[in-house]
Amino acid sequence: MQELLQYLFSGITNGAVYAVIALGFSMLYSSTGLINFAHGEFVMVGALSLISLWKGLKIPLPAAFAVSVAVTAAAGLLLERLALRNVRKPHPIVLVIITVGASILIRGIAMLVWGKDSHSSPSYSSHPPIDIAGATLLPQSLWIIALTLLLVLGLHVFYKRFLTGRAMLATAINKKAAAVVGIRTDTMVLLAFAMSAGMGGIGGALIAPLSMSSFDMGMILGLKGFCAAMIGGLSSSWGAVFGGLLLGILEAMGVGFLSSGLKDASAFVLLLLILYFRPTGLFGKAVVQRF
Amino acid sequence: MRYLILIAAVLAAGIGLSSPYQLQLLTFVGINTLLAVGLNMLMGYAGQISLGHAAFYGLGAYTTGVLTVHYQWSPWSALAAAIVLTVICAFLIALPLLSLSGFYLGMGTLGFGMIGFVVFRQWSSLTGGDSGLVGIPALEIGPLSFSSPRSYFFLVWAFAVLSIFLCERLIDSRIGRALRAIHDSERAASSMGIDTGRLKVHIFVLSALLAAVGGFLYAHLVSFISPSSFDFLVSVRMVTMVVIGGMASIWGALLGATLMTILPETLTVFHEYEMIVYGLIMIVIMILLPQGLFRGVLDIYEHARKKPGRTSAGSRG
Numbered sequence: 001m002q003e004l005l006q007y008l009f010s011g012i013t014n015g016a017v018y019a020v021i022a023l024g025f026s027m028l029y030s031s032t033g034l035i036n037f038a039h040g041e042f043v044m045v046g047a048l049s050l051i052s053l054w055k056g057l058k059i060p061l062p063a064a065f066a067v068s069v070a071v072t073a074a075a076g077l078l079l080e081r082l083a084l085r086n087v088r089k090p091h092p093i094v095l096v097i098i099t100v101g102a103s104i105l106i107r108g109i110a111m112l113v114w115g116k117d118s119h120s121s122p123s124y125s126s127h128p129p130i131d132i133a134g135a136t137l138l139p140q141s142l143w144i145i146a147l148t149l150l151l152v153l154g155l156h157v158f159y160k161r162f163l164t165g166r167a168m169l170a171t172a173i174n175k176k177a178a179a180v181v182g183i184r185t186d187t188m189v190l191l192a193f194a195m196s197a198g199m200g201g202i203g204g205a206l207i208a209p210l211s212m213s214s215f216d217m218g219m220i221l222g223l224k225g226f227c228a229a230m231i232g233g234l235s236s237s238w239g240a241v242f243g244g245l246l247l248g249i250l251e252a253m254g255v256g257f258l259s260s261g262l263k264d265a266s267a268f269v270l271l272l273l274i275l276y277f278r279p280t281g282l283f284g285k286a287v288v289q290r291f
Numbered sequence: 292m293r294y295l296i297l298i299a300a301v302l303a304a305g306i307g308l309s310s311p312y313q314l315q316l317l318t319f320v321g322i323n324t325l326l327a328v329g330l331n332m333l334m335g336y337a338g339q340i341s342l343g344h345a346a347f348y349g350l351g352a353y354t355t356g357v358l359t360v361h362y363q364w365s366p367w368s369a370l371a372a373a374i375v376l377t378v379i380c381a382f383l384i385a386l387p388l389l390s391l392s393g394f395y396l397g398m399g400t401l402g403f404g405m406i407g408f409v410v411f412r413q414w415s416s417l418t419g420g421d422s423g424l425v426g427i428p429a430l431e432i433g434p435l436s437f438s439s440p441r442s443y444f445f446l447v448w449a450f451a452v453l454s455i456f457l458c459e460r461l462i463d464s465r466i467g468r469a470l471r472a473i474h475d476s477e478r479a480a481s482s483m484g485i486d487t488g489r490l491k492v493h494i495f496v497l498s499a500l501l502a503a504v505g506g507f508l509y510a511h512l513v514s515f516i517s518p519s520s521f522d523f524l525v526s527v528r529m530v531t532m533v534v535i536g537g538m539a540s541i542w543g544a545l546l547g548a549t550l551m552t553i554l555p556e557t558l559t560v561f562h563e564y565e566m567i568v569y570g571l572i573m574i575v576i577m578i579l580l581p582q583g584l585f586r587g588v589l590d591i592y593e594h595a596r597k598k599p600g601r602t603s604a605g606s607r608g
């Protein structure tokens with residue numbers, strides 16, 4: 001029983017991070033129809049930036065967190081503006097290859113800046129692990145869950161209450177119609193990229209204390225986040241969150257009860273199951289669905 | 292005509308070059324050509340994407356590796372086994388997914404690619420896991436042994452040229468026309484009576500088969516294989532070869548395979564900047580020539596040819 005609880009805790013923790021990453025994928029896909037293969041690298045940049053700023057330069061945590069996210073958002077902005085904007089014939093596969101090239105580029109830059117070593121990050125608070133019914137809950141897990149909830153709620157409010165948020169939603173639903181009513185769709189796309197990248201950065205900053213970070217950590221995290229987004233349904237934000245949590249929990253259960261070697265495979269097995277039985281994802285619909 | 296140039300180039304390189312490194316590099320180009328040509332059929336003509344093709348590549352390599360090392364099969368029987376196994380797997384993967392529309396096949400291939408990679412790593416009793424599989428024997432046909440770099444170069448390119456020829460014949464046939472119809476508009480093709488689902492499955496299987504043959508050749512070339520040669524990045528590289536070379540262009544696939552194989556080698560001069568330059572090149576090519584290098588260069592050539600004389604006599608060709 002306490003084992004189950006332990007797996008549940010670690011599953012929800014990882015799941016929350018996957019959820020944040022998946023949100024980034026899902027939001028970008030909803031707004032632009034594009035799948036960004038460089039998204040995992042944004043996660044990596046967020047994690048390593050946090051470590052450099054907080055542990056390295058001793059900048060206080062809230063500021064370091066904010067700057068890391070800003071850096072990642074800026075990277076997303078640059079990607080859109082410099083690379084994706086200028087494509088002559090925006091065939092989806094061409095854009096995907098550009099994001100692949102961008103992921104290699106970002107990884108190359110990261111390798112220069114942070115080297116090939118792994119870096120560790122201290123937990124957000126120095127509180128000792130909490131014992132609940134024999135299972136250990138790390139304080140970092142609580143931070144992750146709390147901040148993820150905050151992010152999700154924040155996005156909900158943004159889309160419901162703020163004009164910019166509703167404008168983004170409109171652009172996602174129908175770009176031409178949004179342009180007709182006077183929304184600057186180009187700016188909305190740019191904003192979507194920046195927000196999506198920023199969310200990747202948040203995911204990275206959250207996961208940094210959990211395990212070692214290195215310049216090549218982004219690939220597998222990005223892939224898992226992508227699977228989570230597909231499982232939940234690419235066009236649904238709640239789906240991305242649910243998909244992330246589901247993936248995290250099932251992955252932890254698989255590692256605990258079956259074999260740790262299969263950890264990475266669980267995401268993709270789940271993906272395939274969803275594709276076979278419900279391709280649009282658990283919450284996905286043909287129409288773009290939001291919070 | 293193009294074949295003559297290609298065969299002449301292959302012969303010239305095979306006979307003229309003597310450095311084992313260069314011969315092996317060009318042998319890799321040949322193997323990658325096999326991979327790219329097959330994938331190009333799937334992506335350029337059938338309009339599907341496969342993000343996990345490295346799994347078929349690895350399946351070909353590991354099947355022959357396991358059978359020749361653990362069970363002492365002859366390599367050519369192992370090749371047959373690898374082909375059969377890959378065809379079965381490709382059918383099983385494609386059949387349920389291709390009935391759906393959109394990019395679901397791509398996602399499914401991503402899943403299978405990753406699962407394949409995990410299997411290669413985890414089934415260590417058979418595959419050696421992360422430590423890899425050693426001792427894969429060299430190929431021979433009767434008295435001819437293909438263990439020297441030069442002989443293997445010719446063997447691989449024989450396969451590559453054959454595959455190019457076969458695919459071109461296929462494109463020029465009824466099947467090829469059906470494929471191009473599907474590419475232009477799946478619905479229109481379907482309403483004309485083309486069994487689009489079945490055709491897509493067949494082309495998927497063909498592309499998997501070519502990848503498996505490539506894997507077979509790879510295994511016997513390097514005699515040691517490990518899972519890291521068949522991970523997601525390799526799948527992505529295969530897709531990139533096809534797109535950069537030019538989709539719906541077999542010769543573009545050859546070009547893409549050549550470029551993507553040789554380019555990383557030339558970039559080692561940049562040392563730690565290698566990845567940055569590599570990524571930049573990919574981005575720049577896709578921005579400037581989104582239709583791929585083959586078509587792109589041809590377009591530039593045609594455009595330049597039209598310019599001097601304002602009147603373009605005849606069609607653009």
